[in-house]
Amino acid sequence: MKKLLLPCLLFCCLFGFSQEQKITKLEFEGLKRTKESFLRRLVKVRANTVYDSVLVKQDIERLKRLPGIANAKDSVYTLGNEKTLVYRIEENFTIIPGLRIATANNGEFAYRISAFEFNLFGNNQLLGGFYERNVFDSYGVFWEHPFLFSDKWGIGFSYQDNTTQEPVFFEEGIKDYRFNARSAEGNLLFFFDFKNEAELGVSFVKESYDFFGDEPLLGRPLSLEADKLIYRGQYRYVDLDIDYQYVDGTINEFTTQYISFLNGDEPGTEFLGDFVSFRNDLIHYRKLGTKGNWASRLRFAAAFGNEDSPFAPFTLDNQLNIRGVGNTVDRGTAALVLNTEYRHTFYEKGWFAIQGNAFIDAGSWREPGENFGQLFDGTSTRLYSGVGFRLIHKRIFNAVFRLDYGFGISNESTNGIVFGIGQYF
Structure with missing residues (x-):
């Protein structure tokens, strides 16, 4: 018993x-x-x-x-x-208007206005578009349903017509071109599990470059036209703990593209050969105390197959990688960038918060025709530091209004203000 x-x-x-x-x-x-x-x-x-x-x-x-x-x-x-x-x-309130103000490449006033709904029909569909005036007119429309078929499968579509004045960095000097790209893209979204997700996409793009100036370079094309297919794959690892403006954890995002030109045999298109590119962003956030947040992003990007082309895919720009450097300052076929900043909440009450931040942005580029050693020899390195502030609405999705001022540390560096919506990374 x-x-x-x-x-x-x-x-x-x-x-x-x-x-x-x-x-x-x-x-x-x-x-x-x-x-x-x-x-x-x-x-x-x-x-x-x-x-x-x-x-x-x-x-x-x-x-x-x-x-x-x-x-x-x-x-x-x-x-x-x-x-x-x-x-x-x-x-969250999810109908978000957007405004971005900048200086265009010709020194004129440039702006971009947008409106996006991030919770369409109550199931987190995205629908929105933008209009941009940056020397020329551009626009785009986007729709995405991440969970259309199940909690793992979704789709997205977009159409964009972008026209900008682009500097092209030839050996003989820099010349401006009117660049137009009309693209239609479809994406398949997949969520493996709680922390791992991926995208597969294909887009058809019609591109044109037209010389925009008074004195063209001898032997350089006055215009180029090309149709291309872009096959894109993206994988994201997301392990985040989010508490309003405070984030703790890690994101790793790897993106690769194969760009195939459909009319690469036409005269003048020797600069636009097929190539492969990839980019990896490793982002780490650490909550410090009750009001601090440390954020860092390490980016490595490279392209293979177009190493000698002046129409290089990676851009050195205020809004993309180094604050204060200017608007489309340089192009490269590889890039290594580190952004790190400390964010501190100085005031918080109810739905509103004010953050201050101090940052360091550093990066180097591989110029067309150079080898990977240029990323480390200091000839193309940019180093900037700066301060800024954020105005945060805690109950409106991505409602972070940021203003940063970057100071160039090396000789002949520029300084500048960078304004945007959403954290820089």
């Missing part, structure tokens, strides 16, 4: 514990625009299953990554034999 007593007691304890931890109901509170049926598709916890704190934590973090959600918390309530798990949702 004594031999049977211990197993029986263990069985009863385990049975009682499992019953005690079983979630009989799953509820959502605070939903206004977001559909509950959409969230139930995404979360991994289900009613009438044993409570799993790891799954609950993953659900909370996944909900907080959605554009339509500002914050999410969980609570468990017990009534008799029933246990109810509640996800409390604080929604």
Whole structure:
């Protein structure tokens, strides 16, 4: 009898514990625009299953990554034999206008206005477009449904007509061209699991370069036209803990493209041969104390197959990589860039916060015709430091208005203001 007593007691304890931890109901509170049926598709916890704190934590973090959600918390309530798990949702305002102001390459005033809805129909679809005046007119429209088919599969489409004045860096000197690219792109989105996701895309692009100036270079083309197909693959590893403006964790994003020119045999298109490019961004965030956030981004990019082309794919620019350097300062066929900054919240009340930041941006480029050693020999290195501030609306998606001023450290460096919406990275 004594031999049977211990197993029986263990069985009863385990049975009682499992019953005690079983979630009989799953509820959502605070939903206004977001559909509950959409969230139930995404979360991994289900009613009438044993409570799993790891799954609950993953659900909370996944909900907080959605554009339509500002914050999410969980609570468990017990009534008799029933246990109810509640996800409390604080929604974002997701119809976002945008404005970007800059100096065009000809010294004139340039601007870009946009409007995007990030929670269309309550299931986090994206719909939006932009109009830009940067010497010439450009526009684009975008639609994306990341979870159209399931919690793992989605699609996206876009069309853009971009026209800009672009400096092209020939050996004999810099000349400006009117660059136009009309592109239509389709993407397939896939989420492997909570931390791993990927995109596969293909786009058809019609490009043209037309000389824009008074004195063309002898032997250099006055105009080029090319049709091309771009095959793109992207993989992202995301492990983030988000608490409004504070972020802790790591993102690694790897993007590769194969660019195939469909009329590369036509006269003058020898500069536009097929090539492969890749870019890897490793971003790390660390929460420091109660009000600090350290953020760093290491970017490495390279192209193969167009090493001698003056129409190099990677651009040195204020808005992309080094703050204060200027607008489309240089081009390269490879780039190595490090951005690091400390963000500190000086004021926070309710929905509003003010952050200050101090940063260092450094990078080097491989110019057309050079080898990879140029990334490390100092001949193309740029080093900038600076300060800035952010005005943050905590309940509007990506509503971070930033203003930075970058100071060039090396000789003959420029200084400049950089304005934008959203954190720099």
